[in-house]
Amino acid sequence: xxxxxxxxxxxxxxxxxxxxxxxLLLVQPVDGTSLEPYGEVTMAVDHSxxxxxxxxxxxxxxxxxxxxxxxxxxxxxxxxVCGVVDEVLKNxxxxxxx
Amino acid sequence: MFAAKVIGxxxxxxxxxxxxxxxxxxxQPTDWKGNAAGDPFVAMDAVGAGAGEFVFxxxxxxxxxxxxxxxxxxxxxxxxxxxxxxxxxxxLQEEKSDK
Numbered sequence: 001x002x003x004x005x006x007x008x009x010x011x012x013x014x015x016x017x018x019x020x021x022x023x024l025l026l027v028q029p030v031d032g033t034s035l036e037p038y039g040e041v042t043m044a045v046d047h048s049x050x051x052x053x054x055x056x057x058x059x060x061x062x063x064x065x066x067x068x069x070x071x072x073x074x075x076x077x078x079x080x081v082c083g084v085v086d087e088v089l090k091n092x093x094x095x096x097x098x
Numbered sequence: 099m100f101a102a103k104v105i106g107x108x109x110x111x112x113x114x115x116x117x118x119x120x121x122x123x124x125x126q127p128t129d130w131k132g133n134a135a136g137d138p139f140v141a142m143d144a145v146g147a148g149a150g151e152f153v154f155x156x157x158x159x160x161x162x163x164x165x166x167x168x169x170x171x172x173x174x175x176x177x178x179x180x181x182x183x184x185x186x187x188x189x190l191q192e193e194k195s196d197k
Contacts, residue, residue: 001122002195006189007190007191008130009189009192010130010154010185010187010188010189010190011185011186011187011188012154012183012185012186013183013184013186014145014146014147014183014184015145015182015183015184016145016164016182017143017185019182024099024161026130026188027189038156040099040129041129041130042099043099043100043101043130043154044099053189053191054191061159063158063159074166075163076144076156076161076162076163076180076181076182077099077156077160078099078156078158078159078160079099085188094176
């Protein structure tokens, strides 16, 4: 899992059936306290957390757990929003996100 | 899932039997604004995308699942990249772009 910031949304009419009715968010991996971005922006499925642009979220980036969360054994999905981050404490840094 | 532009098609007649009837697309990976990033690769089509379209794709195990027939775990084809959807629009923080 990693901490990410929701930086956008994607909409697509023609998509795989397992994605129908699910929100597609663009997530930028960030440092938990400084919000310094790193790595590549990736698209994550938001099935139940109802996160939006600007939210700091917890992303699950593993296929089996993603399928478990979606309740679909064959969903071709790996990256799923699994939480909204409230606060992060890292060494002596602390940040409250909302 | 990542963004890519479809830059062409690949035709292969002699292919593994469970891949029969599927289209192979040549993808140029891009960022979410559509700027090319990285090297082109071949992906299987799961949605009916065509040349020039802005799409998103999955890699590895998930790609194989995207193309599995009749929701059976026993019939998962050997695929390592699959086009999962055609992007209508992207809204990135502080900037908007349609296609």
